[in-house]
Amino acid sequence: MKVFKFGGASLKTPERIRHVASIIQSHAENNLLVVVSAMGKTTDLLETLVAPAASAQAVNTALATLKKYHYDIIEALFQDTAGVYAAVNAIVADIEKEITLGDGDQRYDQVVSKGELMSSVIVHHYLLSQNLHSHWLDARTCIATDSSFREGKVDWAKTATNVQPLKAVLQKHIVITQGFVGRTPDGLTTTLGREGSDYSAAIFASSLDAASLTIWKDVAGVMNADPKRFPSPIVFEELPYKEAAEMTYYGANVIHPKTIKPLANKNIPLLVKNFDDPSLPGTRIHACTVENLPPLIVFKDHQCLISCKVTDYTFISEEQLGVIFHALSTLDIRINLMQNSAISFSFCIDFRESKVVKLIGMLQQNFEVYYNTGLTLITIKNYDAASFERYRQHPGVMLEQSSRSTLQVLVK
Structure with a gap:
Protein backbone atom coordinates (compact mmCIF):
# COMPACT_ATOMS: atom_id res chain seq x y z
CA MET A 1 0.00 0.00 0.00
CA ALA A 211 5.30 0.84 1.90
CA SER A 212 6.21 4.42 0.97
CA LEU A 213 5.03 8.02 0.76
CA THR A 214 5.63 9.92 -2.47
CA ILE A 215 5.36 13.71 -2.54
CA TRP A 216 5.00 15.04 -6.10
CA LYS A 217 6.63 18.45 -6.57
CA ASP A 218 7.50 20.85 -9.38
CA VAL A 219 11.23 20.29 -8.69
CA ALA A 220 13.52 17.40 -9.55
CA GLY A 221 13.87 16.35 -5.90
CA VAL A 222 15.30 17.70 -2.65
CA MET A 223 18.02 20.22 -3.46
CA ASN A 224 20.80 21.84 -1.46
CA ALA A 225 19.42 25.32 -2.26
CA ASP A 226 16.28 26.99 -3.57
CA PRO A 227 16.41 26.87 -7.40
CA LYS A 228 14.63 30.25 -7.45
CA ARG A 229 17.62 31.81 -5.67
CA PHE A 230 20.50 29.68 -7.01
CA PRO A 231 21.00 28.80 -10.69
CA SER A 232 22.46 25.28 -10.34
CA PRO A 233 21.46 23.58 -7.09
CA ILE A 234 22.46 19.95 -6.43
CA VAL A 235 19.70 17.33 -6.31
CA PHE A 236 20.22 14.74 -3.56
CA GLU A 237 19.75 11.14 -4.71
CA GLU A 238 19.15 10.05 -1.13
CA LEU A 239 19.17 11.55 2.34
CA PRO A 240 19.05 10.14 5.88
CA TYR A 241 15.91 10.91 7.88
CA LYS A 242 17.95 12.98 10.35
CA GLU A 243 19.47 15.19 7.66
CA ALA A 244 16.07 15.78 6.05
CA ALA A 245 14.49 16.56 9.42
CA GLU A 246 17.16 19.16 10.19
CA MET A 247 16.70 20.70 6.74
CA THR A 248 12.99 21.20 7.38
CA TYR A 249 13.69 22.54 10.88
CA TYR A 250 15.86 25.29 9.39
CA GLY A 251 13.17 26.22 6.89
CA ALA A 252 13.77 24.19 3.70
CA ASN A 253 10.23 24.32 2.32
CA VAL A 254 10.27 21.32 0.00
CA ILE A 255 8.84 19.21 2.87
CA HIS A 256 6.67 20.24 5.83
CA PRO A 257 8.73 20.09 9.08
CA LYS A 258 6.48 17.56 10.82
CA THR A 259 6.56 15.07 7.94
CA ILE A 260 9.72 13.13 8.72
CA LYS A 261 9.15 11.91 12.28
CA PRO A 262 6.10 9.64 11.76
CA LEU A 263 7.76 8.10 8.71
CA ALA A 264 11.12 7.53 10.41
CA ASN A 265 9.40 5.94 13.41
CA LYS A 266 7.92 3.31 11.07
CA ASN A 267 10.93 3.18 8.69
CA ILE A 268 8.72 4.26 5.76
CA PRO A 269 10.72 5.78 2.85
CA LEU A 270 9.77 9.26 1.66
CA LEU A 271 10.18 9.82 -2.09
CA VAL A 272 10.23 13.35 -3.50
CA LYS A 273 9.43 13.04 -7.21
CA ASN A 274 9.12 15.44 -10.11
CA PHE A 275 5.52 16.03 -11.16
CA ASP A 276 6.36 17.18 -14.68
CA ASP A 277 8.73 14.29 -15.42
CA PRO A 278 7.90 11.21 -13.29
CA SER A 279 10.75 9.30 -14.96
CA LEU A 280 13.32 11.35 -13.02
CA PRO A 281 14.67 9.47 -9.99
CA GLY A 282 13.94 12.23 -7.46
CA THR A 283 15.17 11.93 -3.87
CA ARG A 284 14.73 8.99 -1.51
CA ILE A 285 14.72 9.85 2.22
CA HIS A 286 15.25 6.76 4.33
CA ALA A 287 17.52 5.06 6.87
CA CYS A 288 20.92 5.47 5.22
CA THR A 289 24.33 7.10 5.58
CA VAL A 290 25.57 9.68 3.06
CA GLU A 291 29.12 10.99 3.32
CA ASN A 292 30.40 14.43 2.31
CA LEU A 293 27.10 16.20 1.77
CA PRO A 294 27.46 19.59 0.06
CA PRO A 295 26.51 22.77 1.95
CA LEU A 296 22.76 23.14 2.35
CA ILE A 297 21.65 26.77 2.06
CA VAL A 298 18.22 27.77 3.37
CA PHE A 299 16.65 31.25 3.22
CA LYS A 300 13.77 31.80 5.63
CA ASP A 301 11.96 35.10 4.98
CA HIS A 302 9.43 37.06 7.08
CA GLN A 303 11.44 36.85 10.28
CA CYS A 304 11.17 39.01 13.39
CA LEU A 305 14.02 39.73 15.82
CA ILE A 306 12.93 40.46 19.39
CA SER A 307 15.36 41.63 22.08
CA CYS A 308 14.48 41.63 25.78
CA LYS A 309 16.60 43.86 27.97
CA VAL A 310 16.49 43.84 31.76
CA THR A 311 15.35 47.15 33.18
CA ASP A 312 17.62 47.39 36.25
CA TYR A 313 20.98 46.35 34.73
CA THR A 314 21.05 43.01 36.51
CA PHE A 315 22.30 40.12 34.43
CA ILE A 316 19.95 37.87 32.45
CA SER A 317 19.21 34.97 34.80
CA GLU A 318 17.61 31.55 34.47
CA GLU A 319 14.51 32.98 36.14
CA GLN A 320 14.20 35.72 33.54
CA LEU A 321 14.79 33.24 30.73
CA GLY A 322 11.99 31.17 32.23
CA VAL A 323 9.63 34.14 31.92
CA ILE A 324 10.53 34.56 28.25
CA PHE A 325 10.19 30.87 27.41
CA HIS A 326 6.90 30.62 29.28
CA ALA A 327 5.48 33.43 27.14
CA LEU A 328 6.70 31.73 23.97
CA SER A 329 5.23 28.40 25.06
CA THR A 330 1.89 29.97 25.98
CA LEU A 331 1.56 31.44 22.49
CA ASP A 332 2.97 28.31 20.79
CA ILE A 333 5.82 30.25 19.16
CA ARG A 334 9.01 28.48 18.08
CA ILE A 335 12.43 30.15 18.23
CA ASN A 336 14.51 29.90 15.05
CA LEU A 337 17.67 31.48 16.51
CA MET A 338 18.59 32.85 19.94
CA GLN A 339 21.50 34.65 21.57
CA ASN A 340 22.11 36.34 24.90
CA SER A 341 24.46 38.90 26.35
CA ALA A 342 24.88 39.94 29.97
CA ILE A 343 21.77 42.13 30.09
CA SER A 344 19.68 41.11 27.07
CA PHE A 345 18.26 38.07 25.33
CA SER A 346 17.54 38.17 21.59
CA PHE A 347 15.66 35.64 19.52
CA CYS A 348 14.33 35.27 15.99
CA ILE A 349 10.83 33.94 15.20
CA ASP A 350 8.49 33.67 12.22
CA PHE A 351 6.51 36.89 11.90
CA ARG A 352 2.81 36.35 12.49
CA GLU A 353 1.54 39.78 13.48
CA SER A 354 -1.22 38.81 15.90
CA LYS A 355 1.06 36.49 17.87
CA VAL A 356 4.00 38.89 17.86
CA VAL A 357 1.83 41.71 19.23
CA LYS A 358 0.59 39.45 22.07
CA LEU A 359 4.13 38.26 22.81
CA ILE A 360 5.55 41.76 23.02
CA GLY A 361 2.72 42.77 25.35
CA MET A 362 3.51 39.87 27.68
CA LEU A 363 7.27 40.50 27.65
CA GLN A 364 6.93 44.25 28.30
CA GLN A 365 5.65 43.45 31.79
CA ASN A 366 9.22 42.42 32.71
CA PHE A 367 11.60 43.79 30.08
CA GLU A 368 12.39 46.61 27.73
CA VAL A 369 11.46 45.06 24.37
CA TYR A 370 12.85 45.99 20.96
CA TYR A 371 11.96 44.34 17.69
CA ASN A 372 12.73 44.36 13.96
CA THR A 373 10.61 42.82 11.20
CA GLY A 374 11.09 42.07 7.51
CA LEU A 375 14.26 40.05 8.11
CA THR A 376 15.68 36.92 6.47
CA LEU A 377 17.37 34.06 8.32
CA ILE A 378 20.05 32.32 6.24
CA THR A 379 21.21 28.89 7.41
CA ILE A 380 24.22 27.10 5.92
CA LYS A 381 24.36 23.50 7.10
CA ASN A 382 27.47 21.42 6.37
CA TYR A 383 29.29 24.64 5.48
CA ASP A 384 32.72 24.67 3.87
CA ALA A 385 35.33 27.44 4.13
CA ALA A 386 34.03 29.33 1.10
CA SER A 387 30.36 29.34 2.11
CA PHE A 388 31.27 30.19 5.72
CA GLU A 389 33.16 33.33 4.72
CA ARG A 390 30.68 34.35 2.04
CA TYR A 391 27.64 34.43 4.33
CA ARG A 392 29.43 35.91 7.34
CA GLN A 393 30.15 38.90 5.09
CA HIS A 394 26.58 39.16 3.80
CA PRO A 395 25.33 42.79 3.85
CA GLY A 396 23.04 43.78 6.71
CA VAL A 397 23.90 41.05 9.24
CA MET A 398 22.09 41.71 12.52
CA LEU A 399 22.82 38.43 14.29
CA GLU A 400 25.31 35.63 13.63
CA GLN A 401 25.78 32.22 15.20
CA SER A 402 27.88 29.21 14.23
CA SER A 403 28.58 25.68 15.41
CA ARG A 404 30.85 22.93 14.05
CA SER A 405 28.51 22.23 11.14
CA THR A 406 26.02 25.09 10.89
CA LEU A 407 26.20 28.84 10.34
CA GLN A 408 23.16 31.10 10.74
CA VAL A 409 23.00 34.80 9.91
CA LEU A 410 19.98 37.05 10.31
CA VAL A 411 19.99 39.86 7.75
CA LYS A 412 17.96 42.92 6.83
Whole structure:
Protein backbone atom coordinates (compact mmCIF):
# COMPACT_ATOMS: atom_id res chain seq x y z
CA MET A 1 0.00 0.00 0.00
CA LYS A 2 1.34 3.43 -0.99
CA VAL A 3 0.48 7.07 -0.26
CA PHE A 4 0.79 9.88 -2.82
CA LYS A 5 0.52 13.59 -2.09
CA PHE A 6 -0.10 16.29 -4.70
CA GLY A 7 0.27 19.96 -3.78
CA GLY A 8 -1.61 23.01 -4.99
CA ALA A 9 0.81 23.70 -7.85
CA SER A 10 0.13 20.22 -9.23
CA LEU A 11 -3.62 20.91 -9.31
CA LYS A 12 -3.85 24.54 -10.36
CA THR A 13 -5.03 24.02 -13.96
CA PRO A 14 -7.22 21.50 -15.80
CA GLU A 15 -4.14 20.28 -17.70
CA ARG A 16 -2.31 19.56 -14.47
CA ILE A 17 -5.28 17.73 -12.99
CA ARG A 18 -5.36 15.53 -16.09
CA HIS A 19 -1.65 14.84 -15.54
CA VAL A 20 -2.31 13.96 -11.89
CA ALA A 21 -4.91 11.46 -13.10
CA SER A 22 -2.40 9.93 -15.51
CA ILE A 23 0.16 9.49 -12.71
CA ILE A 24 -2.49 7.91 -10.49
CA GLN A 25 -3.63 5.64 -13.33
CA SER A 26 -0.08 4.40 -13.89
CA HIS A 27 0.00 3.23 -10.25
CA ALA A 28 -3.62 2.11 -9.99
CA GLU A 29 -2.69 -1.55 -9.57
CA ASN A 30 -1.30 -0.75 -6.11
CA ASN A 31 -3.39 -0.04 -3.03
CA LEU A 32 -3.17 3.75 -3.26
CA LEU A 33 -4.28 6.61 -1.00
CA VAL A 34 -3.95 10.08 -2.53
CA VAL A 35 -3.77 13.25 -0.41
CA VAL A 36 -4.43 16.55 -2.20
CA SER A 37 -3.93 20.19 -1.26
CA ALA A 38 -6.16 23.10 -2.21
CA MET A 39 -5.81 24.09 -5.87
CA GLY A 40 -3.42 26.89 -6.85
CA LYS A 41 -3.77 29.94 -4.60
CA THR A 42 -7.12 28.90 -3.11
CA THR A 43 -5.82 29.01 0.47
CA ASP A 44 -4.73 32.64 0.01
CA LEU A 45 -8.23 33.54 -1.21
CA LEU A 46 -9.85 31.78 1.73
CA GLU A 47 -7.53 33.59 4.13
CA THR A 48 -8.76 36.88 2.65
CA LEU A 49 -12.32 35.90 3.65
CA VAL A 50 -11.36 35.59 7.33
CA ALA A 51 -8.78 38.40 7.55
CA PRO A 52 -9.74 40.63 10.52
CA ALA A 53 -9.39 43.85 8.53
CA ALA A 54 -11.01 42.59 5.31
CA SER A 55 -13.66 44.94 3.90
CA ALA A 56 -16.99 43.71 2.58
CA GLN A 57 -15.79 44.49 -0.92
CA ALA A 58 -12.58 42.48 -0.45
CA VAL A 59 -14.58 39.51 0.87
CA ASN A 60 -17.05 39.65 -2.03
CA THR A 61 -14.24 39.92 -4.59
CA ALA A 62 -12.34 36.99 -3.08
CA LEU A 63 -15.49 34.87 -2.94
CA ALA A 64 -16.34 35.62 -6.57
CA THR A 65 -12.77 34.81 -7.63
CA LEU A 66 -12.86 31.56 -5.66
CA LYS A 67 -16.10 30.43 -7.30
CA LYS A 68 -15.04 31.37 -10.84
CA TYR A 69 -11.68 29.63 -10.49
CA HIS A 70 -13.21 26.30 -9.45
CA TYR A 71 -16.17 26.54 -11.82
CA ASP A 72 -13.85 27.23 -14.77
CA ILE A 73 -11.82 24.12 -13.90
CA ILE A 74 -15.01 22.04 -13.71
CA GLU A 75 -16.19 23.32 -17.09
CA ALA A 76 -12.85 22.41 -18.66
CA LEU A 77 -12.68 18.91 -17.17
CA PHE A 78 -16.21 17.53 -17.38
CA GLN A 79 -18.84 16.97 -20.02
CA ASP A 80 -21.44 16.07 -17.40
CA THR A 81 -20.96 18.68 -14.66
CA ALA A 82 -24.10 18.09 -12.58
CA GLY A 83 -22.64 15.85 -9.86
CA VAL A 84 -19.42 17.74 -9.29
CA TYR A 85 -21.17 21.13 -9.41
CA ALA A 86 -23.60 20.01 -6.71
CA ALA A 87 -20.78 18.79 -4.47
CA VAL A 88 -18.68 21.95 -4.89
CA ASN A 89 -21.70 24.26 -4.50
CA ALA A 90 -22.50 22.62 -1.16
CA ILE A 91 -18.99 23.45 0.06
CA VAL A 92 -19.27 27.03 -1.23
CA ALA A 93 -22.57 27.39 0.66
CA ASP A 94 -20.78 26.28 3.86
CA ILE A 95 -18.06 28.89 3.26
CA GLU A 96 -20.62 31.67 2.79
CA LYS A 97 -22.29 30.69 6.06
CA GLU A 98 -19.14 30.19 8.11
CA ILE A 99 -17.46 33.49 7.22
CA THR A 100 -20.30 35.18 9.15
CA LEU A 101 -19.82 33.07 12.29
CA GLY A 102 -17.41 33.77 15.14
CA ASP A 103 -13.90 35.09 14.71
CA GLY A 104 -10.27 34.22 15.34
CA ASP A 105 -8.48 30.92 14.78
CA GLN A 106 -11.58 28.76 15.13
CA ARG A 107 -13.36 30.55 12.28
CA TYR A 108 -10.13 30.47 10.25
CA ASP A 109 -10.03 26.68 10.38
CA GLN A 110 -13.71 26.20 9.50
CA VAL A 111 -13.33 28.39 6.38
CA VAL A 112 -9.77 27.84 5.14
CA SER A 113 -10.07 24.05 5.33
CA LYS A 114 -12.69 24.15 2.56
CA GLY A 115 -10.05 24.57 -0.15
CA GLU A 116 -8.87 20.98 0.32
CA LEU A 117 -12.46 19.74 0.31
CA MET A 118 -13.22 21.40 -3.03
CA SER A 119 -9.98 20.15 -4.55
CA SER A 120 -10.51 16.55 -3.47
CA VAL A 121 -14.13 16.52 -4.69
CA ILE A 122 -13.08 17.70 -8.16
CA VAL A 123 -10.20 15.21 -8.41
CA HIS A 124 -12.44 12.37 -7.18
CA HIS A 125 -15.14 13.11 -9.76
CA TYR A 126 -12.56 13.45 -12.52
CA LEU A 127 -11.06 10.04 -11.71
CA LEU A 128 -14.55 8.55 -11.84
CA SER A 129 -15.06 10.14 -15.25
CA GLN A 130 -11.86 8.35 -16.37
CA ASN A 131 -13.26 5.00 -15.19
CA LEU A 132 -10.94 4.78 -12.20
CA HIS A 133 -12.37 3.28 -9.01
CA SER A 134 -12.14 6.35 -6.79
CA HIS A 135 -13.44 6.57 -3.23
CA TRP A 136 -13.77 10.03 -1.67
CA LEU A 137 -12.78 10.19 2.01
CA ASP A 138 -13.34 13.07 4.41
CA ALA A 139 -9.95 13.17 6.18
CA ARG A 140 -11.62 14.67 9.25
CA THR A 141 -13.27 11.32 9.96
CA CYS A 142 -9.77 9.83 10.34
CA ILE A 143 -7.34 12.47 11.64
CA ALA A 144 -8.27 13.26 15.23
CA THR A 145 -6.74 16.33 16.88
CA ASP A 146 -7.10 18.46 19.99
CA SER A 147 -8.72 21.91 19.84
CA SER A 148 -5.57 23.88 18.96
CA PHE A 149 -6.97 25.70 15.96
CA ARG A 150 -4.49 26.45 13.14
CA GLU A 151 -1.97 24.05 14.75
CA GLY A 152 -4.03 20.96 15.55
CA LYS A 153 -2.08 18.38 17.57
CA VAL A 154 -2.75 14.83 16.40
CA ASP A 155 -4.28 12.21 18.69
CA TRP A 156 -2.24 9.35 17.24
CA ALA A 157 -4.01 6.49 19.03
CA LYS A 158 -7.48 7.63 17.99
CA THR A 159 -6.30 8.40 14.46
CA ALA A 160 -4.80 4.91 14.08
CA THR A 161 -8.12 3.39 15.14
CA ASN A 162 -10.10 5.64 12.78
CA VAL A 163 -7.89 4.74 9.81
CA GLN A 164 -8.08 0.95 10.06
CA PRO A 165 -11.35 0.51 8.07
CA LEU A 166 -9.58 2.09 5.08
CA LYS A 167 -7.52 -1.07 4.57
CA ALA A 168 -10.56 -2.90 3.22
CA VAL A 169 -11.57 0.06 1.02
CA LEU A 170 -8.06 0.25 -0.44
CA GLN A 171 -8.34 -3.32 -1.71
CA LYS A 172 -10.82 -2.17 -4.34
CA HIS A 173 -10.54 1.62 -4.62
CA ILE A 174 -8.13 4.50 -4.99
CA VAL A 175 -8.85 6.66 -1.93
CA ILE A 176 -8.86 10.43 -2.51
CA THR A 177 -8.66 12.60 0.59
CA GLN A 178 -7.55 16.00 1.87
CA GLY A 179 -4.37 17.26 3.46
CA PHE A 180 -4.14 19.96 6.13
CA VAL A 181 -7.35 19.08 8.04
CA GLY A 182 -8.43 17.23 11.17
CA ARG A 183 -11.28 17.21 13.66
CA THR A 184 -11.60 18.09 17.35
CA PRO A 185 -13.32 15.77 19.87
CA ASP A 186 -16.46 17.96 19.63
CA GLY A 187 -16.61 17.80 15.84
CA LEU A 188 -15.05 21.09 14.73
CA THR A 189 -12.52 21.28 11.93
CA THR A 190 -8.87 21.98 12.71
CA THR A 191 -5.96 22.65 10.39
CA LEU A 192 -2.47 21.25 10.92
CA GLY A 193 -0.47 24.39 10.12
CA ARG A 194 0.14 26.20 6.84
CA GLU A 195 1.34 23.84 4.09
CA GLY A 196 0.37 20.92 6.35
CA SER A 197 -0.72 18.50 3.62
CA ASP A 198 2.67 16.75 3.61
CA TYR A 199 2.15 16.07 7.30
CA SER A 200 -1.34 14.69 6.64
CA ALA A 201 0.11 12.28 4.08
CA ALA A 202 2.72 11.14 6.62
CA ILE A 203 -0.03 10.60 9.22
CA PHE A 204 -1.95 8.36 6.82
CA ALA A 205 1.22 6.53 5.73
CA SER A 206 2.28 5.88 9.32
CA SER A 207 -1.18 4.82 10.51
CA LEU A 208 -1.63 2.45 7.56
CA ASP A 209 1.96 1.08 7.65
CA ALA A 210 2.42 2.12 4.03
CA ALA A 211 5.30 0.84 1.90
CA SER A 212 6.21 4.42 0.97
CA LEU A 213 5.03 8.02 0.76
CA THR A 214 5.63 9.92 -2.47
CA ILE A 215 5.36 13.71 -2.54
CA TRP A 216 5.00 15.04 -6.10
CA LYS A 217 6.63 18.45 -6.57
CA ASP A 218 7.50 20.85 -9.38
CA VAL A 219 11.23 20.29 -8.69
CA ALA A 220 13.52 17.40 -9.55
CA GLY A 221 13.87 16.35 -5.90
CA VAL A 222 15.30 17.70 -2.65
CA MET A 223 18.02 20.22 -3.46
CA ASN A 224 20.80 21.84 -1.46
CA ALA A 225 19.42 25.32 -2.26
CA ASP A 226 16.28 26.99 -3.57
CA PRO A 227 16.41 26.87 -7.40
CA LYS A 228 14.63 30.25 -7.45
CA ARG A 229 17.62 31.81 -5.67
CA PHE A 230 20.50 29.68 -7.01
CA PRO A 231 21.00 28.80 -10.69
CA SER A 232 22.46 25.28 -10.34
CA PRO A 233 21.46 23.58 -7.09
CA ILE A 234 22.46 19.95 -6.43
CA VAL A 235 19.70 17.33 -6.31
CA PHE A 236 20.22 14.74 -3.56
CA GLU A 237 19.75 11.14 -4.71
CA GLU A 238 19.15 10.05 -1.13
CA LEU A 239 19.17 11.55 2.34
CA PRO A 240 19.05 10.14 5.88
CA TYR A 241 15.91 10.91 7.88
CA LYS A 242 17.95 12.98 10.35
CA GLU A 243 19.47 15.19 7.66
CA ALA A 244 16.07 15.78 6.05
CA ALA A 245 14.49 16.56 9.42
CA GLU A 246 17.16 19.16 10.19
CA MET A 247 16.70 20.70 6.74
CA THR A 248 12.99 21.20 7.38
CA TYR A 249 13.69 22.54 10.88
CA TYR A 250 15.86 25.29 9.39
CA GLY A 251 13.17 26.22 6.89
CA ALA A 252 13.77 24.19 3.70
CA ASN A 253 10.23 24.32 2.32
CA VAL A 254 10.27 21.32 0.00
CA ILE A 255 8.84 19.21 2.87
CA HIS A 256 6.67 20.24 5.83
CA PRO A 257 8.73 20.09 9.08
CA LYS A 258 6.48 17.56 10.82
CA THR A 259 6.56 15.07 7.94
CA ILE A 260 9.72 13.13 8.72
CA LYS A 261 9.15 11.91 12.28
CA PRO A 262 6.10 9.64 11.76
CA LEU A 263 7.76 8.10 8.71
CA ALA A 264 11.12 7.53 10.41
CA ASN A 265 9.40 5.94 13.41
CA LYS A 266 7.92 3.31 11.07
CA ASN A 267 10.93 3.18 8.69
CA ILE A 268 8.72 4.26 5.76
CA PRO A 269 10.72 5.78 2.85
CA LEU A 270 9.77 9.26 1.66
CA LEU A 271 10.18 9.82 -2.09
CA VAL A 272 10.23 13.35 -3.50
CA LYS A 273 9.43 13.04 -7.21
CA ASN A 274 9.12 15.44 -10.11
CA PHE A 275 5.52 16.03 -11.16
CA ASP A 276 6.36 17.18 -14.68
CA ASP A 277 8.73 14.29 -15.42
CA PRO A 278 7.90 11.21 -13.29
CA SER A 279 10.75 9.30 -14.96
CA LEU A 280 13.32 11.35 -13.02
CA PRO A 281 14.67 9.47 -9.99
CA GLY A 282 13.94 12.23 -7.46
CA THR A 283 15.17 11.93 -3.87
CA ARG A 284 14.73 8.99 -1.51
CA ILE A 285 14.72 9.85 2.22
CA HIS A 286 15.25 6.76 4.33
CA ALA A 287 17.52 5.06 6.87
CA CYS A 288 20.92 5.47 5.22
CA THR A 289 24.33 7.10 5.58
CA VAL A 290 25.57 9.68 3.06
CA GLU A 291 29.12 10.99 3.32
CA ASN A 292 30.40 14.43 2.31
CA LEU A 293 27.10 16.20 1.77
CA PRO A 294 27.46 19.59 0.06
CA PRO A 295 26.51 22.77 1.95
CA LEU A 296 22.76 23.14 2.35
CA ILE A 297 21.65 26.77 2.06
CA VAL A 298 18.22 27.77 3.37
CA PHE A 299 16.65 31.25 3.22
CA LYS A 300 13.77 31.80 5.63
CA ASP A 301 11.96 35.10 4.98
CA HIS A 302 9.43 37.06 7.08
CA GLN A 303 11.44 36.85 10.28
CA CYS A 304 11.17 39.01 13.39
CA LEU A 305 14.02 39.73 15.82
CA ILE A 306 12.93 40.46 19.39
CA SER A 307 15.36 41.63 22.08
CA CYS A 308 14.48 41.63 25.78
CA LYS A 309 16.60 43.86 27.97
CA VAL A 310 16.49 43.84 31.76
CA THR A 311 15.35 47.15 33.18
CA ASP A 312 17.62 47.39 36.25
CA TYR A 313 20.98 46.35 34.73
CA THR A 314 21.05 43.01 36.51
CA PHE A 315 22.30 40.12 34.43
CA ILE A 316 19.95 37.87 32.45
CA SER A 317 19.21 34.97 34.80
CA GLU A 318 17.61 31.55 34.47
CA GLU A 319 14.51 32.98 36.14
CA GLN A 320 14.20 35.72 33.54
CA LEU A 321 14.79 33.24 30.73
CA GLY A 322 11.99 31.17 32.23
CA VAL A 323 9.63 34.14 31.92
CA ILE A 324 10.53 34.56 28.25
CA PHE A 325 10.19 30.87 27.41
CA HIS A 326 6.90 30.62 29.28
CA ALA A 327 5.48 33.43 27.14
CA LEU A 328 6.70 31.73 23.97
CA SER A 329 5.23 28.40 25.06
CA THR A 330 1.89 29.97 25.98
CA LEU A 331 1.56 31.44 22.49
CA ASP A 332 2.97 28.31 20.79
CA ILE A 333 5.82 30.25 19.16
CA ARG A 334 9.01 28.48 18.08
CA ILE A 335 12.43 30.15 18.23
CA ASN A 336 14.51 29.90 15.05
CA LEU A 337 17.67 31.48 16.51
CA MET A 338 18.59 32.85 19.94
CA GLN A 339 21.50 34.65 21.57
CA ASN A 340 22.11 36.34 24.90
CA SER A 341 24.46 38.90 26.35
CA ALA A 342 24.88 39.94 29.97
CA ILE A 343 21.77 42.13 30.09
CA SER A 344 19.68 41.11 27.07
CA PHE A 345 18.26 38.07 25.33
CA SER A 346 17.54 38.17 21.59
CA PHE A 347 15.66 35.64 19.52
CA CYS A 348 14.33 35.27 15.99
CA ILE A 349 10.83 33.94 15.20
CA ASP A 350 8.49 33.67 12.22
CA PHE A 351 6.51 36.89 11.90
CA ARG A 352 2.81 36.35 12.49
CA GLU A 353 1.54 39.78 13.48
CA SER A 354 -1.22 38.81 15.90
CA LYS A 355 1.06 36.49 17.87
CA VAL A 356 4.00 38.89 17.86
CA VAL A 357 1.83 41.71 19.23
CA LYS A 358 0.59 39.45 22.07
CA LEU A 359 4.13 38.26 22.81
CA ILE A 360 5.55 41.76 23.02
CA GLY A 361 2.72 42.77 25.35
CA MET A 362 3.51 39.87 27.68
CA LEU A 363 7.27 40.50 27.65
CA GLN A 364 6.93 44.25 28.30
CA GLN A 365 5.65 43.45 31.79
CA ASN A 366 9.22 42.42 32.71
CA PHE A 367 11.60 43.79 30.08
CA GLU A 368 12.39 46.61 27.73
CA VAL A 369 11.46 45.06 24.37
CA TYR A 370 12.85 45.99 20.96
CA TYR A 371 11.96 44.34 17.69
CA ASN A 372 12.73 44.36 13.96
CA THR A 373 10.61 42.82 11.20
CA GLY A 374 11.09 42.07 7.51
CA LEU A 375 14.26 40.05 8.11
CA THR A 376 15.68 36.92 6.47
CA LEU A 377 17.37 34.06 8.32
CA ILE A 378 20.05 32.32 6.24
CA THR A 379 21.21 28.89 7.41
CA ILE A 380 24.22 27.10 5.92
CA LYS A 381 24.36 23.50 7.10
CA ASN A 382 27.47 21.42 6.37
CA TYR A 383 29.29 24.64 5.48
CA ASP A 384 32.72 24.67 3.87
CA ALA A 385 35.33 27.44 4.13
CA ALA A 386 34.03 29.33 1.10
CA SER A 387 30.36 29.34 2.11
CA PHE A 388 31.27 30.19 5.72
CA GLU A 389 33.16 33.33 4.72
CA ARG A 390 30.68 34.35 2.04
CA TYR A 391 27.64 34.43 4.33
CA ARG A 392 29.43 35.91 7.34
CA GLN A 393 30.15 38.90 5.09
CA HIS A 394 26.58 39.16 3.80
CA PRO A 395 25.33 42.79 3.85
CA GLY A 396 23.04 43.78 6.71
CA VAL A 397 23.90 41.05 9.24
CA MET A 398 22.09 41.71 12.52
CA LEU A 399 22.82 38.43 14.29
CA GLU A 400 25.31 35.63 13.63
CA GLN A 401 25.78 32.22 15.20
CA SER A 402 27.88 29.21 14.23
CA SER A 403 28.58 25.68 15.41
CA ARG A 404 30.85 22.93 14.05
CA SER A 405 28.51 22.23 11.14
CA THR A 406 26.02 25.09 10.89
CA LEU A 407 26.20 28.84 10.34
CA GLN A 408 23.16 31.10 10.74
CA VAL A 409 23.00 34.80 9.91
CA LEU A 410 19.98 37.05 10.31
CA VAL A 411 19.99 39.86 7.75
CA LYS A 412 17.96 42.92 6.83
